[in-house]
Amino acid sequence: MTIPFDDLAGLRAVLSDLPGPDRAAAEKAQSRNAQLTKPAGSLGRLEELATWYAGWRGTARPVLARPQVAIFAANHGVVARGVSAFPAAVTAQMVGNFEAGGAAVNQLAQTFGARLTVHALDLDRPTRDFVDTAAMSEAELVAAMAAGWAAVDPEADLLVAGEMGIGNTCSASAIALALEGGEAQDWTGRGTGVDDAGLARKAEAVAQGIARIEGTRDPLEVLRQLGGREIAAMAGAVLAARRHRIPVILDGFICCAAALVLHRAAPGALDHAVAGHQGAEGGHARLLERLGKAPLLSLGLRLGEGSGGVLAIGVLRGALACHSGMATFAEAGVSDG
Ligand SMILES: O=C(O)c1ccc[n+]([C@@H]2O[C@H](COP(=O)([O-])O)[C@@H](O)[C@H]2O)c1
Numbered sequence: 001m002t003i004p005f006d007d008l009a010g011l012r013a014v015l016s017d018l019p020g021p022d023r024a025a026a027e028k029a030q031s032r033n034a035q036l037t038k039p040a041g042s043l044g045r046l047e048e049l050a051t052w053y054a055g056w057r058g059t060a061r062p063v064l065a066r067p068q069v070a071i072f073a074a075n076h077g078v079v080a081r082g083v084s085a086f087p088a089a090v091t092a093q094m095v096g097n098f099e100a101g102g103a104a105v106n107q108l109a110q111t112f113g114a115r116l117t118v119h120a121l122d123l124d125r126p127t128r129d130f131v132d133t134a135a136m137s138e139a140e141l142v143a144a145m146a147a148g149w150a151a152v153d154p155e156a157d158l159l160v161a162g163e164m165g166i167g168n169t170c171s172a173s174a175i176a177l178a179l180e181g182g183e184a185q186d187w188t189g190r191g192t193g194v195d196d197a198g199l200a201r202k203a204e205a206v207a208q209g210i211a212r213i214e215g216t217r218d219p220l221e222v223l224r225q226l227g228g229r230e231i232a233a234m235a236g237a238v239l240a241a242r243r244h245r246i247p248v249i250l251d252g253f254i255c256c257a258a259a260l261v262l263h264r265a266a267p268g269a270l271d272h273a274v275a276g277h278q279g280a281e282g283g284h285a286r287l288l289e290r291l292g293k294a295p296l297l298s299l300g301l302r303l304g305e306g307s308g309g310v311l312a313i314g315v316l317r318g319a320l321a322c323h324s325g326m327a328t329f330a331e332a333g334v335s336d337g
Pocket residue numbers: 083084085086163164165166167168169170190191192193194251252253254255279280281284301302303304305
């Protein structure tokens with residue numbers, strides 16, 4: 001599908017015209033759920049998950065056939081400030097590892113039957129250091145969001161958006177602080193594992209970046225100012241999924257910061273998304289609260305690369321297998337009470 005925007009005005013137009021779920025399909029799914037051979041409500045959140053998925057796919061008895069995991073990679077100028085435990089070169093090295101099948105997400109995607117696509121975004125051209133200046137120009141922001149949009153397979157029936165980018169927890173923290181307020185420390189965590197001095201440098205970079213753009217509230221402008229490309233691309237991908245009515249499972253802190261931009265830009269923009277997990281990164285739990293999303297899993301992950309979102313495909317698969325495969329009371333000849 002062609003990309004329906006080539007500038008910020010076009011992006012805003014897309015955000016103001018988001019499709020909703022198929023309510024009739026969701027109602028049919030709800031009524032099927034009520035007839036399945038189990039005490040009402042006994043499958044807990046699996047029941048609402050199946051109904052939610054049915055509504056977005058427009059069918060009362062859906063199956064999950066073509067999940068896609070899209071990983072976006074980019075580099076960050078702010079890394080020069082010593083805000084990560086790893087050097088920027090690791091971003092490109094890990095892209096090679098994804099392509100060779102050697103990363104955690106490769107194993108998880110294979111285990112949960114998802115197709116993995118990897119999208120490296122101008123790795124040789126890091127975004128500018130957001131402490132000093134805007135991370136991206138308008139054209140760069142639009143290009144990164146368009147890359148995210150284009151990465152989504154319109155035939156997919158589930159999207160997990162993931163990322164790889166040394167330094168990107170710093171950028172994600174700054175975005176969260178700009179949009180949600182509070183103190184830099186509230187949103188700044190250890191990322192790949194920085195020590196106390198690194199954590200202090202990181203919180204300082206976040207605070208300075210926010211001071212530089214003081215008063216900027218527009219979510220897309222916050223994203224342009226604070227970067228990075230993979231965060232913008234994830235936002236573009238989640239938006240494209242909405243256009244195709246493809247349900248989304250969100251991953252960790254950085255993915256949720258990308259989602260937050262959409263959430264603040266258009267109320268309800270994340271209705272087609274669930275939170276895959278709550279990770280260990282400082283600020284992720286708070287961010288999920290602000291998104292109004294309860295995580296499906298809580299495993300102490302802080303890897304990124306879509307890992308927690310892919311694990312949650314297993315939960316969704318379980319929910320849909322029960323919903324679409326179970327017998328009704330009438331079919332099984334079981335007394336319904
Ligand atoms: O997803 C998360 O919550 C998460 C938490 C901590 C680190 N990461 C990953 O680690 C990298 C960013 O960490 P850092 O310390 O370089 O900012 C990036 O590649 C992320 O995928 C991811």
